[in-house]
Amino acid sequence: MNSKKKWLVMAGCLGFVILGMAAVKAPVQKPRNLKVLPPDISDARLDSIMQSWNKALGVNCEFCHVKKKIYPGDMDYASDAEPMKENARDMLRMTIEINRNHFWFDKNQRPEYLHTINCKTCHRGEPFPPED
Numbered sequence: 197m198n199s200k201k202k203w204l205v206m207a208g209c210l211g212f213v214i215l216g217m218a219a220v221k222a223p224v225q226k227p228r229n230l231k232v233l234p235p236d237i238s239d240a241r242l243d244s245i246m247q248s249w250n251k252a253l254g255v256n257c258e259f260c261h262v263k264k265k266i267y268p269g270d271m272d273y274a275s276d277a278e279p280m281k282e283n284a285r286d287m288l289r290m291t292i293e294i295n296r297n298h299f300w301f302d303k304n305q306r307p308e309y310l311h312t313i314n315c316k317t318c319h320r321g322e323p324f325p326p327e328d
């Protein structure tokens with residue numbers, strides 16, 4: 197190998213090392229377990245939606261979320277062990293559908309974030325709204 201080639205190989209290797217370091221350094225967002233809400237949702241928006249559900253249903257986070265098995269002091273929000281979470285997903289799908297079909301006037305808005313009809317519209321602070 198002549199020295200010019202050697203330099204090229206070394207530069208190439210260095211490039212890979214730098215790329216590798218960048219990949220490790222980049223903040224890696226843990227993949228969320230979202231099946232209805234957009235996967236690119238911000239932490240702030242997700243948090244505010246969850247807070248609004250607590251209020252709308254008159255419950256706390258544990259109504260739909262379980263605690264971590266190893267650290268029961270912490271919640272495991274990504275877990276689907278609490279069946280109520282799947283019920284809530286169904287309700288969320290229905291709510292998005294109503295808004296998308298009937299209240300999606302501004303097409304710049306994401307239909308998942310429309311809230312003309314929201315959980316509170318029906319629930320009014322009750323987890324199981326009475327039929328009449």
Ligand code: HEC
Nearest residue numbers: 228229230231232233246247249257260273274281284285
């Ligand atoms: C009525 C049920 C319900 C209540 C109450 C609720 N959540 Fe959720 N939460 C869900 C559902 C359903 C999802 C998943 C949504 C999806 O699949 O798009 C979720 C997802 C989340 C996630 C994302 C987890 C992941 O996959 O990384 C976080 C964080 C979260 N909730 C926090 C909270 C907090 C904090 C509270 C209380 C302030 C709360 N939730 C109250 C139903 C609920």
Ligand code: HEC
Nearest residue numbers: 249280283284287288291313314315317318319323324325
């Ligand atoms: C159009 C009215 C309406 C809207 C909007 C609505 N719900 Fe419901 N929801 C109901 C009714 C009615 C029940 C009670 C059903 C029953 O008792 O069988 C219910 C029941 C539930 C339950 C109890 C489990 C079940 O499936 O019966 C959960 C959890 C729930 N809703 C979450 C939500 C969340 C979260 C939202 C907002 C994303 C929401 N709901 C929006 C009408 C609504």
